[in-house]
Amino acid sequence: MLLRLTRPNEQPTASAPARSLLRRVWRHKSGRIGLILSILLVLLAAIGYVWTPYDPDLPNFALAMKPPSGTHLLGTDEMGRDVFSRIFNAAHRSIGAAFLVLACSFLIGLFVGILSGLMGGLVDTLMMRLVDIVMALPSLVLAFAILGILGPGFKNLLVALILSDWAWYARLARSLAIGSGTRPDILTAKMSGISFSRIVLTHLLPGIATKLGVMATLAFGSMIGAISGLSFLGLGVQPPHAEWGAMLSQSRLYFDIAPWLLLSPAIAILLSVLSANLIGHALRDVTEVKKQ
Amino acid sequence: MSQSIVSCKDLTIHYPESGAQIDGVSFEIAKGECFALVGRSGSGKTTITKALLGLHHPDTQIGGQILFDGRDLLTLRQKEWRQIRGVEIGYVSQNPWGACDPRREVADHIGQAWRCQGKSVSRRQIISELEKIGVADAQEKAGAYPHQWSGGMLQRASIAAATAHTPSLIIADEPTSALDADLSQAVLSSIRQRSAAVLLVSHDMDLVMQNADRIGVLHNGQLVEVFTPDQWQGHRHHAVTCSFLDALKDTRRTTSSNTQDPIVTLKDASLHYKGSREPILKQVDLSISPGEIIGILGPSGSGKSSLLKLIMGLHECSSGTMHKSMSLTRPGAIMPIFQDPSASLPLSWPVWRVVSEPLTASHLRRSSRARRREAAREALANVGLADLDIHAKAWELSIGQKQRVCLSRLELAEPELIVADEPTSSLDTISCQQVAELLIRLAQKGTAILVVSHNEAFLKRICDRRFLVDPEHKRLVAL
Numbered sequence: 001m002l003l004r005l006t007r008p009n010e011q012p013t014a015s016a017p018a019r020s021l022l023r024r025v026w027r028h029k030s031g032r033i034g035l036i037l038s039i040l041l042v043l044l045a046a047i048g049y050v051w052t053p054y055d056p057d058l059p060n061f062a063l064a065m066k067p068p069s070g071t072h073l074l075g076t077d078e079m080g081r082d083v084f085s086r087i088f089n090a091a092h093r094s095i096g097a098a099f100l101v102l103a104c105s106f107l108i109g110l111f112v113g114i115l116s117g118l119m120g121g122l123v124d125t126l127m128m129r130l131v132d133i134v135m136a137l138p139s140l141v142l143a144f145a146i147l148g149i150l151g152p153g154f155k156n157l158l159v160a161l162i163l164s165d166w167a168w169y170a171r172l173a174r175s176l177a178i179g180s181g182t183r184p185d186i187l188t189a190k191m192s193g194i195s196f197s198r199i200v201l202t203h204l205l206p207g208i209a210t211k212l213g214v215m216a217t218l219a220f221g222s223m224i225g226a227i228s229g230l231s232f233l234g235l236g237v238q239p240p241h242a243e244w245g246a247m248l249s250q251s252r253l254y255f256d257i258a259p260w261l262l263l264s265p266a267i268a269i270l271l272s273v274l275s276a277n278l279i280g281h282a283l284r285d286v287t288e289v290k291k292q
Numbered sequence: 293m294s295q296s297i298v299s300c301k302d303l304t305i306h307y308p309e310s311g312a313q314i315d316g317v318s319f320e321i322a323k324g325e326c327f328a329l330v331g332r333s334g335s336g337k338t339t340i341t342k343a344l345l346g347l348h349h350p351d352t353q354i355g356g357q358i359l360f361d362g363r364d365l366l367t368l369r370q371k372e373w374r375q376i377r378g379v380e381i382g383y384v385s386q387n388p389w390g391a392c393d394p395r396r397e398v399a400d401h402i403g404q405a406w407r408c409q410g411k412s413v414s415r416r417q418i419i420s421e422l423e424k425i426g427v428a429d430a431q432e433k434a435g436a437y438p439h440q441w442s443g444g445m446l447q448r449a450s451i452a453a454a455t456a457h458t459p460s461l462i463i464a465d466e467p468t469s470a471l472d473a474d475l476s477q478a479v480l481s482s483i484r485q486r487s488a489a490v491l492l493v494s495h496d497m498d499l500v501m502q503n504a505d506r507i508g509v510l511h512n513g514q515l516v517e518v519f520t521p522d523q524w525q526g527h528r529h530h531a532v533t534c535s536f537l538d539a540l541k542d543t544r545r546t547t548s549s550n551t552q553d554p555i556v557t558l559k560d561a562s563l564h565y566k567g568s569r570e571p572i573l574k575q576v577d578l579s580i581s582p583g584e585i586i587g588i589l590g591p592s593g594s595g596k597s598s599l600l601k602l603i604m605g606l607h608e609c610s611s612g613t614m615h616k617s618m619s620l621t622r623p624g625a626i627m628p629i630f631q632d633p634s635a636s637l638p639l640s641w642p643v644w645r646v647v648s649e650p651l652t653a654s655h656l657r658r659s660s661r662a663r664r665r666e667a668a669r670e671a672l673a674n675v676g677l678a679d680l681d682i683h684a685k686a687w688e689l690s691i692g693q694k695q696r697v698c699l700s701r702l703e704l705a706e707p708e709l710i711v712a713d714e715p716t717s718s719l720d721t722i723s724c725q726q727v728a729e730l731l732i733r734l735a736q737k738g739t740a741i742l743v744v745s746h747n748e749a750f751l752k753r754i755c756d757r758r759f760l761v762d763p764e765h766k767r768l769v770a771l
Contacts, residue, residue, distance in 0.1 A: 184628070184636040188698075191604065192705040193623020193653035203638055 021210070024286040031282025037275035045095050048088035056081060056089035057240040065258050075260045077251070087264050090242035095272055097154070098223040101161045102216045108162070109169020110212055114204065116170070117177025128174065134167035140226060147235045157236040161226060165219075169212050176208045210287040217283060220276030224269055244269050296320040297460055297489045298344070302356035305339055305348070305513075313339045315513040316356070321461070326490040328500040330536060331510030333691065333720045337493045340510075341463050344491070345383060346373045361460065378405060382454035384483060386466040388446035392438040398449050399434035405456035421452045425482050444475035448482055455486040462487040466494055477502070495720040497536050498749060509533045535722050554579035555620055555708060555740055556603060561612035563598050571610070572598050573761070576768050580709065585731065585741045587751035589771070590761030596744040599768075600711045603742065604628060623655050624705035631714035633694035637686040644668035644682035646697060650705035671700035675730055692723030699730050710734065712743045716750055728754050 025031035054072075060080035068075040074083040116127040134142065139161075146160035180186055180203075189199050228245015230236040237243035244265040251261030298321040305314035314336045321327045329337050342348050344358060346368060358365040361380070368376070377383070385391040392401050399418050406413035415434070422430035425448045438446055447467060454462060464483055468476035476496070480503050483490055494500050500507055501521045509517045511532040519529070524537055562574040572595035580586055590596050601607045602614065604626055620626055630636045637646050648664035648671075659667075668682055675696040680689075689697065695715065702710065712731070716724040724747075732754055735741050745751050751758055758771040 184630040184632065185638050187606075188628055188630075188636060188701070189649060191624065191627055192650040193655050194649065195654040198652065198654070206640065 021283075021286070025279065025282045028282035028286055030278045031286070034275045034278025034280075034282060037271060038279060041091065041095060041272055041275060044088065045091035048085075048090075049092045052082075052085035052088050054082035054085045056085040056242050059240075065254065067258070068260055074264045075258065077247075077258075077261055078254060083247075083261060083264050086242040086247060087244070087268050090244050090247065090265075091268070093154070093237060093241070094224055094227060094244045094269070097158060097227050098220055098272075101158055101165060101223055101227075102219060104158075104162045105165040105169050106212055106216045108166040109171075110173050110205075110209060112166070112170040113173020113175075114177045114200065114208065117174040117180070118200070118204075120178075124174070127170070131167040131170050134164065135171070137164075139164040140229060143226065143230060144233075144235070147230065152235045152238065154237050154241075157227065157230055160230075161223070165223075169215065172215060173208050173212060176211060177204060180204055210283070214280055214284045214287065217276050217280030220280070221273035224273060228269070296322050297361060298491070299359040300340075300344075300356070301359070303340070303343065303358060304353075304355040305336075305343055306353040306355075308351050308353070313513050314343075317510075317513070317515045318356075319508055319515060319518065321489050321491060323460070323488050325505045326484060326492055326503055328492040328494060328504035328507045329510055330493075330495055330497065330500055330507060331532075332495070332722055335510040336513040337510055338465060339513075341383075341465050341491065341493055344461075344463060345377060345381060346370075378454070378459070379409065379457045380459050380461070382457075382459040382462040382487065384447070384451055384454050384462060384464040384467045386469055388441075388443060388450050389438055391450050392446065394438055396437070397435050398438060398441060398446070401438075402434075402449060402453045402456070405453045409457070421456065422449060425449075425452045425486070426478070444479060447475075447479050451479070451483055451486065455483075458486070460488045461491065462489070463491045464493065467492070468494070468496065468499060497721055509536065535725075538725060552581050552583070553617070554581045555617040556580045557613075557615045558602075558609075559613045559615075561602070561609040561614055563595060563602055563607060564610040565598075571766055573766050573768065576612070578759070578768065580740045580742060582708065582740050583735050583738045584757070585735050585743065585755045587755035587758040588742070588744045588761060588768070589746065589748055589751055589758060590744075591746070591763055594761040594763040595766065596761055597713055600628070600713055600742065600744060603709070603711055619708050623653055624650055625708045627702045627705050627707040627710055629695075629698055629702060629710060629712040629715045631717050633691055633698050633718065634687075636698050637694055639685070639687035641686055642683050643672070643680060643686060643689070643697060646686050647671050647682075647701045648704060649701060653705075667704060668700075671704050672697070674703060675700045676726065692719050692726065695719060695723060695727055696730070699727065699734075703734070707739060710739055710741045712741065712745075714745050715743065716745065716747055724750060 026035060058081065060076075063072075063076050063080035064078055066072055066076045066080075072082050072084065074087065077083055077086070112127055112131075116124040137145075142164040143157075143160040146163055147156055150156040150159065183203075186199055186203050189203060224245070227236060228243065228248060231243045231246040232249035237246055239246075247265040248262065248269070251258070251265070255262050298319075300320070301318050303314055303317045307313055317336075317340065319327065329340065331337050343354055344360075344365065346365060348354060354366055356366075360376070365376075392398070399415060402418045402421060403413050403415075419430045419434050422434060427433060427445055427448060433441065433445070441449065451462075451467075462483055464480075467483065468479055476499050480492070480499065483492075484503070492500065492504060501524065504521060506518055506520050508515050509519075509530060509532055511530075517530040517533050519533070529537065556579065558576050558578040561576045563572045563576075564570070565572060576599065578586070588596050588599065598607060602609060644665045645668075647668035648659075651659050651664055651667060665682060669678075672678060672680055672682065677693065677696055677700070680693065686694065686697065695718075710731070715731075716727055719727065728750060731741055731743070743751065743755065759768045760771055761767075762769050
């Protein structure tokens with residue numbers, strides 16, 4: 001741990017610069033690796049969105065199933081499309097979708113959880129029973145059912161995943177918010193006449209948001225898996241568009257004759273999950289304040 | 293002096309991550325002697341006891357020599373240590389509940405002292421050990437679980453376990469910090485009875501002065517002074533020793549005859565928990581005037597905190613009346629202080645933001661950050677933290693500093709009444725003293741203060757009037 005530890009008898013005289021969360025993650029060893037990796041991935045996704053060496057969606061059957069070479073770095077798939085371009089082009093879809101779903105679930109969960117933890121009573125009961133219902137069903141099955149109603153498509157996939165995922169965040173946020181009315185710091189703020197909304201924003205929200213943030217970054221991997229899984233079933237990204245999970249599932253058929261097809265999306269998924277998990281762990285380490 | 297049992301020469305202990313902890317400490321403990329180590333939290337007391345028990349991590353660099361009964365402890369291997377710990381050196385920990393597995397009977401814990409040495413022990417023997425150390429109806433209590441024991445009794449049981457093999461040295465690390473004054477004395481006497489020599493680590497000066505034969509004062513990892521209790525007056529002492537000895541002096545202020553109208557009056561008030569019929573407290577008659585410090589003493593769970601909540605307006609009285617003066621209706625007029633300063637501060641905030649938080653109250657005009665920092669600086673200077681960096685994060689402070697930061701924050705709210713719930717229970721003697729002085733200063737400026745504590749000495753020192761909660765009759769009795 002590179003985090004500076006407190007020693008109780010030490011007078012903190014050395015000026016401690018205002019250290020932002022990002023900076024503390026950067027100081028953390030695995031956090032730094034994760035950040036570098038994720039910046040690279042986001043950069044690749046951004047480039048892949050506007051430019052790829054070949055058209056990622058245009059088939060060219062004359063070039064089908066070519067192994068990696070100088071012209072096609074990662075070879076070509078069963079329709080003769082350049083795998084490198086497809087991996088490149090799919091990055092914004094896979095990473096972006098996972099990010100979007102997690103961010104929305106995070107925000108909905110934060111709002112619902114804090115509201116229900118603070119208000120208690122009927123609001124709490126109703127919200128938490130709804131959460132119970134959502135959590136009782138396996139999230140992929142629930143997403144499957146929602147997609148069945150909404151019909152297949154990328155946007156619907158995102159909606160379905162958000163609807164099946166937010167409840168976990170709401171439950172955690174509620175458990176952190178409940179009973180906070182008697183917390184000494186909040187009680188002191190209340191007694192000195194600070195408004196309710198300000199107390200929630202300054203005392204309650206930051207602590208809960210970082211804990212939920214850790215949970216969200218650690219869930220990144222399974223989210224990419226879920227998107228890939230649903231795309232594989234034909235409910236998510238529609239052909240001919242590229243998506244890592246969909247590419248992985250298609251290449252499965254040709255594994256014995258064209259193993260490179262399987263390897264490249266697998267490594268892409270691995271790297272993005274790894275970077276998210278490294279950041280998640282670093283975030284968890286640096287936000288845990290050492291109590292004496 | 294008779295033959296020494298422990299002789300520590302030039303002991304230095306370095307922790308690899310955080311640097312020097314103990315820097316050239318030498319002392320001797322004679323047979324039959326009680327040597328006390330005092331010092332503020334973090335001064336290295338526990339580090340020394342850990343070295344004497346061989347409990348440091350292998351990475352810790354330990355230099356010098358510790359001779360115990362002629363053997364150098366620092367050269368022992370783990371196997372040899374096992375023959376010493378519990379057999380020749382007994383250890384009594386700070387928190388008796390922490391030292392016991394909550395799911396095992398107390399008899400089991402005491403029997404462990406034999407079993408871990410590969411010896412068998414009968415239940416009758418355990419019970420007789422308990423009886424010897426003054427546990428009434430030991431037969432019955434031996435089969436009970438730690439949570440069913442009181443702190444003082446459980447601490448005695450752990451002393452029985454620590455002294456099972458009549459060790460020649462007992463190390464007692466703050467053995468009484470979880471107990472109140474009467475019990476502390478009894479527990480310490482039973483430690484002394486059962487061992488040839490005692491190394492007592494404590495920050496309770498009253499206790500140390502009464503019991504120790506010699507007192508060593510630790511400061512920043514150095515032994516700055518060793519003296520005997522009868523030398524405490526008339527000698528020139530090191531500055532750190534003086535600050536400890538000051539805590540012994542009576543700093544009670546002269547009580548001014550209070551003629552001002554009370555700001556809070558409770559008449560025949562009773563308190564209930566929601567949905568419960570049994571009252572927590574009943575027939576409370578209490579009036580608090582400006583500038584007055586009122587102390588409430590009582591065992592835990594006796595309803596002291598509920599009384600504070602009633603006055604803070606977080607509870608209602610179920611019968612009787614509470615009258616508050618008009619001046620208490622504004623926000624910030626009644627301010628609380630709590631037991632655990634770490635929980636009372638948003639730990640990730642910089643200090644200036646914590647201290648100046650009352651200025652952001654909605655009834656006040658918005659003040660700029662520069663103005664808030666300035667106010668924080670002034671308020672911190674008032675509590676003796678003038679050279680504290682206001683941009684330091686709250687979690688970087690020591691526990692005593694945190695409590696003083698809480699006090700400076702409270703001052704900015706300009707309260708008429710302060711309700712303090714065990715404000716010193718997590719602090720060491722010197723921090724405790726500082727908090728006492730600050731509360732007295734606030735009272736002199738006209739703030740009324742209601743303090744709840746189980747530290748009788750502290751209340752005696754600062755309060756004008758004291759009350760005791762009688763848990764049997766659930767009433768407040770004036771002392």
